[in-house]
Amino acid sequence: MARFLHSVAAGPLATAEPLPQDQRVTQTVPGRAPRDIERTPRIHRAWWVALVAFVALVGAAAFRATPSVMIEPFHQEFGWSHGTISFAISVNIMLYGLTSPFAAALMERFGMRRVVAAALALVSAGSGLTVFMSASWQLVLCWGLLVGLGTGSMALAFVATVTDRWFVARRGLVSGILTAGTAAGQLVFLPLLAVVxxxxxxxxASLTVSAVALAAVPLVVLLLRDRPEDVGLTAYGATGPALHVAPATGAGRRAVTALTSAARTGTFWLLAGTFAICGASTNGLVGTHFVPAAHDHGMPVTTAAGLLAVVGIFDLVGTIASGWLTDRFDPRLLLAVYYALRGVSLTVLPxxxxxxxHPPMLFFIVFYGLDWVATVPPTIALCREHFGASGPIVFGWVLASHQIxxxxxAFGAGLTRDHFGSYDLAWIIAGALCAMAAAMSLAIRRGAVPAAAPSSG
Structure with a gap:
């Protein structure tokens, strides 16, 4: 990933020439004399911030890759039903989404570095404590509550915050790269965890995830910075320094205010509805139940986990490509195409x-992987387009609907498996929901393009 960013930076992202005096930024620090600082170093600091954010997202995603390979071991060791285990997973997924908008507001108030470091520590604690559990309520507490809160604080609203603060140009591309970090966590750790x-x-396996999340904390503390102005720079692609106004209200009130304002628009509900279907058809169904569903047909767990890892490989390609396309095409049309294609693929999966x-399964894995979270960059773009400076927090609420x-x-598919003995009905319902999401995407009205200056959120 670092090599990719460096190779991109060597092109239009960098400049070796010092800027003339009239293109420099004057930084004023209370108690110190003003000083001129060049706006753009050889490799813009924004790309290094994006790299650190990518690593943090990978660390958070490591634990989120584990539920599908642990359903059967929990069932065999403790005798818990698929529905009981799926309930703990659903609590994790729900909190992951509901925490996101408040985390975005906390990042405004306390800074990204503090919030992300604390979130990684929480993920590490929740994962490590699972080794001591003996009852299902402890699974809900550790796996559901602690890890849900931790990963929710580094959810895709974190992606929106980084891109809004550090980038004006290439926002779609960077959104795609950072979103792919969640897939990279699955890509790197899922086959390893399945073998372990x-x-x-x-x-x-739980202790491995705990160690990985904890190891990312020093990197975040040392290298992540909240805003370009903190190091005397402007956002990448900006024509001048951002005018940041500190929020006058607390993080909770800021998050609720953004929601109540956005909820008055039909666009918000269309975005929330489509993203809820996105979550249902990815994290909730495939991410949680693909491995046990394949195992029901006789496929070894390690093989099924390897297929999900391949989904992660092609998701890297698909999400970055989606970010590139979002910078160039109508995001509403992109969403409609993504959801329609996903619906077709899920319908034929049974x-x-x-x-x-076999070859048709490999084709599904490649096809579905390209579409896994390709919906994120255009959804972030539409939130920014319609809600301006509140876009990252509004996206946090849209992400909450994704996780709901x-x-x-995740819970319903587990109950379906318990009742019918297979997941077939769940795949078909998910395909129909994706067709509905495609139609809803086309119903979103086109918003006014915001000003080029980076938002305060």
Whole structure:
């Protein structure tokens, strides 16, 4: 990832020439004399901030990759039903979404660095404590509450905050890269965790995730900065320094105020509805239940987990490409295409599940992987387009709907498996919901393009 960012930065992202005096930024610090600082170093600091954010998102995603490979071990060791285990997962997913808008507001008040470092520590604690549990309520507490709050504080609203503060140009591309960080966590850790669970049990896998999340904390503390102005720079692509006004209200009130204002518009409800279906058809269904569904057809857990890792590989490509497309095409049309294609793929999935990997299944994995979270960059763009400086916090609420949809389907699909003995009905319902989301995307009105200056959120 660092090599990719460096190669991109070597092109239009960098300049070796010092800027003339009239293109420099004057930084004034209370108690010190003003000083001129060049606006753009050789490699703009924004790209290094994006890299640190990417690593933090990977660390958070590491734990979110584990539920699908631990459902069967929990069921076998503790005798808990699929519905009981899915309930803990749904609490995690729900809190992941509901925490996001408040975390975005907390980042305004206390800074990204403090919030992200604390969130990683919370993820580490929640994952590590699961090794001591003996009752299902402890699974809900550790896996659901602690990790849900921690990962929610580093949710995709964090992506929106980084891109809004540090970038004016290339926002769509950077949104795609950072969103792909969540897939990279799955890509890097899911096959490893599946092997660890298969060979040594689920407890070493939980401790592995705990260590990875904790290891990312020093990197965040040392390298992440809240705003370009903190280091005497302007946002990448900006023509001048941002005018930041500190929020006059607390984080909670700021988040609620942004919601009540946005909720008066039909656009917000269309975005929230489509993103709820996005969560239902990705994290809630495939991310949680693909491995046990494939195992029901005789496929080894490690093989099924490997297929999800391949989804992560192609998600990197698809999400970054979606960010690039979002900078160039109508995001509403992109969303309609993404949801329609996803719906088709999910509808045919029950016909593809078997005890071994075959070419049609590989085609589904590649096709679905390209579309996994390709919806995020255009959804962030539409939030920015319609809600301006409050865009990151509004996106946090839209993400909350994403996780509510995911939580409901994660729980509902588990109950479906308990009642019918298979997941077939869940796949078909998800495909129909995606068709509905495609139509809703086309109903979103086109908003006014905001000014080029970066927002305060």
């Amino acid at each position: 669970v298969d060979d040594h049990g689920w407890r070493p 016909l593809l599940l078997a005890d071994q990997v 949809g995911a939580a409901l389907v």
